[in-house]
Amino acid sequence: MNLTHLRIKAILLLLVFISVTSCDSVTENNGSKSHLPVALGESNAVLAVMDTTQWNGPLGEALREIFSTYVPGLPQDEPYFKLRNINPLKMNSILKTAKSMIFVSTLDNNGAQSRAMQNYFTTSSLEKILDDSSVYRLAQKNQFARGQEIVHLFGQTEDQLITHLKRDKELIRNYFLNIENKRISQSIFKVRExxxxxxxxxxxxxxxxxxxxxxxxxxxxxxxxxxxxxxxxxxxxxxxxxxxxxxxxxxxxxxxxxxxxxxxxxxxxxxxxxxxxxxxxxxxxxxxxxxxxxxxxxxxxxxxxxxxxxxxxxxxxxxxxxxxxxxxxxxxxxxxxxxxxxxxxxxxxxxxxxxxxxxxxxx
Missing domain, CATH: 3.40.1000.10 (Mog1/PsbP, alpha/beta/alpha sandwich)
Structure with missing residues (x-):
C-alpha cells in the first residue's frame, strides 16, 4: 500500500469519525454544548476554511457557483451567501465561532494549509468509506460554538470533489438556506401578533x-x-x-x-x-x-x-x-x-x- 493510499485512508476515516462523535456529543440544550460560546456572525455568511491556492482555482470557483450565485427576483445583484476564504493556518478562536462554516479539503494536495486541515479530524477505524467515492460531505453541529453549522466537503482528488459539488450544488445551497430560514424564524417569531x-x-x-x-x-x-x-x-x-x-x-x-x-x-x-x-x-x-x-x-x-x-x-x-x-x-x-x-x-x-x-x- 503506497503513501498516498495510506493518507487517503487515514483522513477519510477521520472524517467519518467526526459524524459519529458529533452525534454522540449532541445531547444538551437541544443539540448544543452548554460550555461552548454562542455562534456569532452576520446572516447569510459562510466561512470556507481551505487552502488558498485551491480557493483561487477551479475548486473555489465551484464553491462560488453554489454560494455566491445571485438571488433571482431582486432589483440589484445580491448573492445567496457572502462567502469568505479562511486560511487554515490563520484560524483563531474568534473565527471558530462563526455561525456557518465549510471545511474543504482534498487528499491530492500536500501543501502546508491542507496538512493543517488534519488537525480538525479525530482518528477512527471505519474503513469502508475508502471504497465509497460517493461520500464527500459530512455535517456537524455545535463543534466550536452553540448554534453553529459546519459541513465538511472532501474528496480523494480535487477533480472528484468538483464533480460532486457541481452535481449537488442546489442540494448544498438549500441545506444552508434552510439553516438561515430557521434562524430567521426563531428571531422574527419570538413575539407574534x-x-x-x-x-x-x-x-x-x-x-x-x-x-x-x-x-x-x-x-x-x-x-x-x-x-x-x-x-x-x-x-x-x-x-x-x-x-x-x-x-x-x-x-x-x-x-x-x-x-x-x-x-x-x-x-x-x-x-x-x-x-x-x-x-x-x-x-x-x-x-x-x-x-x-x-x-x-x-x-x-x-x-x-x-x-x-x-x-x-x-x-x-x-x-x-x-x-x-x-x-x-x-x-x-x-x-x-x-x-x-x-x-x-x-x-x-x-x-x-x-x-x-x-x-x-x-x-
Missing amino acids: KQIEKTLRETHGFDIQVPYGYDLAKSQRDFVWIRLLDPEYEKNVFVHFRPFNTKEPFDDVLTYREELTSSYLRDIQKPDIYMTLQNENKNVREVNFHGKYALETRALWKLSDISAGGPLLSYLFVDESQQRLYYLEGYVYAPSKDKRALMQEMEVILNTFRSGEDFTAGK
Missing part, C-alpha cells in the same frame, strides 16, 4: 404566523393584507382566495397577479394608482408548497405612476380539501437598502401558511 392570527383563523379559515409589529391593513371576504410600516422600509403580505373552478391562473400567473393587484391594491387617496409588474427579473417555477403543487414567482413590482417599486415572492396553489385557489404574496419597499434579508423574511412568513386539512390538523 396572536390576535391577528386568531382573526384570520376564525374569519377566513387559514393560519399564518404574524410577527410582532404587523397590522391588519385589510380583511375582506376573499382578501387579507398585513403589513409592517417602518421609516426605512415596508413589509407586506397579502392572501387572496376563491373557489377553485378553473385552472386558468396557472396558465399565466403573472396576468392573474395583475388582475388581483389592480383590483385590491389601489391607492385609496389616488385610485388611479395601482400596483403592477416591472418587465425585468420575472422568474416562475413549479415547486412543492407543503405537499401541494404550486407556482412560485419571484419578480419586481412597481406602482403604475413609477413612484415606488421592489421585489416580490408569491405562491399559487389549490387546497383540494377546501376546493380553494390561494395566491400568497410577500413584497417589500425599501429604497436604498439591500433587499435580500427582507425577502428572506417574506419567504419565512409565507411558509408558515396552513389551510384546509393542514390547518385543522395543526401542522
Whole structure:
C-alpha cells in the first residue's frame, strides 16, 4: 500500500469519525454544548476554511457557483451567501465561532494549509468509506460554538470533489438556506401578533404566523393584507382566495397577479394608482408548497405612476380539501437598502401558511 493510499485512508476515516462523535456529543440544550460560546456572525455568511491556492482555482470557483450565485427576483445583484476564504493556518478562536462554516479539503494536495486541515479530524477505524467515492460531505453541529453549522466537503482528488459539488450544488445551497430560514424564524417569531392570527383563523379559515409589529391593513371576504410600516422600509403580505373552478391562473400567473393587484391594491387617496409588474427579473417555477403543487414567482413590482417599486415572492396553489385557489404574496419597499434579508423574511412568513386539512390538523 503506497503513501498516498495510506493518507487517503487515514483522513477519510477521520472524517467519518467526526459524524459519529458529533452525534454522540449532541445531547444538551437541544443539540448544543452548554460550555461552548454562542455562534456569532452576520446572516447569510459562510466561512470556507481551505487552502488558498485551491480557493483561487477551479475548486473555489465551484464553491462560488453554489454560494455566491445571485438571488433571482431582486432589483440589484445580491448573492445567496457572502462567502469568505479562511486560511487554515490563520484560524483563531474568534473565527471558530462563526455561525456557518465549510471545511474543504482534498487528499491530492500536500501543501502546508491542507496538512493543517488534519488537525480538525479525530482518528477512527471505519474503513469502508475508502471504497465509497460517493461520500464527500459530512455535517456537524455545535463543534466550536452553540448554534453553529459546519459541513465538511472532501474528496480523494480535487477533480472528484468538483464533480460532486457541481452535481449537488442546489442540494448544498438549500441545506444552508434552510439553516438561515430557521434562524430567521426563531428571531422574527419570538413575539407574534396572536390576535391577528386568531382573526384570520376564525374569519377566513387559514393560519399564518404574524410577527410582532404587523397590522391588519385589510380583511375582506376573499382578501387579507398585513403589513409592517417602518421609516426605512415596508413589509407586506397579502392572501387572496376563491373557489377553485378553473385552472386558468396557472396558465399565466403573472396576468392573474395583475388582475388581483389592480383590483385590491389601489391607492385609496389616488385610485388611479395601482400596483403592477416591472418587465425585468420575472422568474416562475413549479415547486412543492407543503405537499401541494404550486407556482412560485419571484419578480419586481412597481406602482403604475413609477413612484415606488421592489421585489416580490408569491405562491399559487389549490387546497383540494377546501376546493380553494390561494395566491400568497410577500413584497417589500425599501429604497436604498439591500433587499435580500427582507425577502428572506417574506419567504419565512409565507411558509408558515396552513389551510384546509393542514390547518385543522395543526401542522
